[in-house]
Amino acid sequence: MTRTSNLNSSQAAGSSTSSSLLKWPLVATLALAGLYLVFNIYAAGQLWWALGLLVLLGSAFFVYLAKISFAYRYLYPGLAGMAIFVAFPLLYTVQIGFTNYSSSNLLSQERVRSYLLEQTAPDDAHLMSYSLHADGPQYLLALRPLSPMGELGEVAFVSGPLALMNTQAPVRVSMAAPTASTHLAPALPLKEVLKHRDVLMSLVLSLPEGAASHGTDLHYLGVSEFGPLNRLWQANPDGSLTQASDGAVYHPNGETGFFENAATGERLQPGFKVFAGLKHYQRMVMDPDFRGPFFSIFLWTVSFSALTVLFTLLIGMALAVLLNWEALRFRTTYRTLLFLPYAVPGFISILVFKGLFNQNFGEINAILDSLFGIKPAWFADPALARSMLLIVNTWLGYPYIMVLCTGLLKAIPADLYEASAIAGAGPLTNFFKITAPLIAKPLTPLLIGIFAFNFNNFVLIALLTDGRPDYLNTKVPAGQTDILVSYTYRIAFQDSGQDFGLAAAVSTVIFLMVAAMSLINLRLMRANSR
Numbered sequence: 001m002t003r004t005s006n007l008n009s010s011q012a013a014g015s016s017t018s019s020s021l022l023k024w025p026l027v028a029t030l031a032l033a034g035l036y037l038v039f040n041i042y043a044a045g046q047l048w049w050a051l052g053l054l055v056l057l058g059s060a061f062f063v064y065l066a067k068i069s070f071a072y073r074y075l076y077p078g079l080a081g082m083a084i085f086v087a088f089p090l091l092y093t094v095q096i097g098f099t100n101y102s103s104s105n106l107l108s109q110e111r112v113r114s115y116l117l118e119q120t121a122p123d124d125a126h127l128m129s130y131s132l133h134a135d136g137p138q139y140l141l142a143l144r145p146l147s148p149m150g151e152l153g154e155v156a157f158v159s160g161p162l163a164l165m166n167t168q169a170p171v172r173v174s175m176a177a178p179t180a181s182t183h184l185a186p187a188l189p190l191k192e193v194l195k196h197r198d199v200l201m202s203l204v205l206s207l208p209e210g211a212a213s214h215g216t217d218l219h220y221l222g223v224s225e226f227g228p229l230n231r232l233w234q235a236n237p238d239g240s241l242t243q244a245s246d247g248a249v250y251h252p253n254g255e256t257g258f259f260e261n262a263a264t265g266e267r268l269q270p271g272f273k274v275f276a277g278l279k280h281y282q283r284m285v286m287d288p289d290f291r292g293p294f295f296s297i298f299l300w301t302v303s304f305s306a307l308t309v310l311f312t313l314l315i316g317m318a319l320a321v322l323l324n325w326e327a328l329r330f331r332t333t334y335r336t337l338l339f340l341p342y343a344v345p346g347f348i349s350i351l352v353f354k355g356l357f358n359q360n361f362g363e364i365n366a367i368l369d370s371l372f373g374i375k376p377a378w379f380a381d382p383a384l385a386r387s388m389l390l391i392v393n394t395w396l397g398y399p400y401i402m403v404l405c406t407g408l409l410k411a412i413p414a415d416l417y418e419a420s421a422i423a424g425a426g427p428l429t430n431f432f433k434i435t436a437p438l439i440a441k442p443l444t445p446l447l448i449g450i451f452a453f454n455f456n457n458f459v460l461i462a463l464l465t466d467g468r469p470d471y472l473n474t475k476v477p478a479g480q481t482d483i484l485v486s487y488t489y490r491i492a493f494q495d496s497g498q499d500f501g502l503a504a505a506v507s508t509v510i511f512l513m514v515a516a517m518s519l520i521n522l523r524l525m526r527a528n529s530r
Contacts, residue, residue, distance in 0.1 A: 097505035103498035105271040112272040120229035127227040131187040280505035293478035301483040305454040311394040316401025342399035350463045382480040408439040461486040
């Protein structure tokens, strides 16, 4: 027995030793791979992304290698996921709300400066015509001066034999003056030249020193020309840029996010991202052209959410009470049929209703026209469009309330109704004195959740009305059926300016409102649990 025990102990020790030998090389490999990834991100100029990844990797190694953090090994994946997919997007959105980030201000100031300094234009006064000549399996490229009148001169420069193989990087080709031994075959026709166009575009022709006063590098400029490229901008020590053509100086403006000329006020595109402070939040309150539609949309969002809760509650509760009547025949069938709107995917129901409400071809207007001779403009009239949204949203939401109330009604003791019947109470008395008070408390947090959901019900607005009809004479396009979330989407992605900073500020306001509703919901749920 002792020998067997010793044998098992030695086997366990050997297994532990082999695990340790495999563990540390794997850890070292993962650490080196992570550091290599961090270094590449830092080398790309993304300092904060590199720091974030370094902190994430460092915390992961600490949690899984240190004995002191053993208890957090099972929690770490969830916490890391929340930090990456919840906290980081939230903080990034809030941060964008304090900048001028938009489609015209996407880049950093350094990248905008680099982009402008790379801008070039062909020097039309020193263009040269080129031709290709076969030289066995290779080719010779010949350059001829091109006069302003388009007249060609004699061959001035000839390259060495070129293979004209496909390449991605620019290839420098040295040109030389022709000699007595230089022999050029007939020039290739344009059709043959165009076959090598991609390779010719990658060539940079280097002329001999002193051959031209305008420079020695020629670039491909068309199917028959090479020429020098002149830079449009020159960098100054103070960070400003000088336009080469007229000497105008453009300074970076840290408030507007553009390089601007102080004399003319002209701005260069693209702009760069700068800190805007509370500009977007002040605009929501102070700018009358923005404040009017914004507050109208805010009030409609609250009204839309509240009325949806009210209508779905009234219909869903009434149906639940009716279907709870034991004397009603086929109750199960009715309950199944009434639950179908909730079983069908919401976007399908919305698109079906969009067709039903069509002014000219919809079935609803066809029925109204046959009965009353009217064809309401559901999508053109603001009041009708909002009514249509409430009708459709009530249709989509009442089955959920009906199911909730059905479950809550089953929990009410039947003795209460029997005692009420003995006292001579009627159905309305039973509802208001027994049913409503007993289901109101557990139902309240759920109604707040429904309110918060409809506060951000983007799918219904986007598929049914797309926010239309629009408000007139507004700086930022806004629809009279838009709610805050769809309005934010239009600002960020559909407006011609694509003002991401303003959209992020509005999103932050929406988040604070929904967060407040969630806190109220939690408090109510806590109160109900006592």
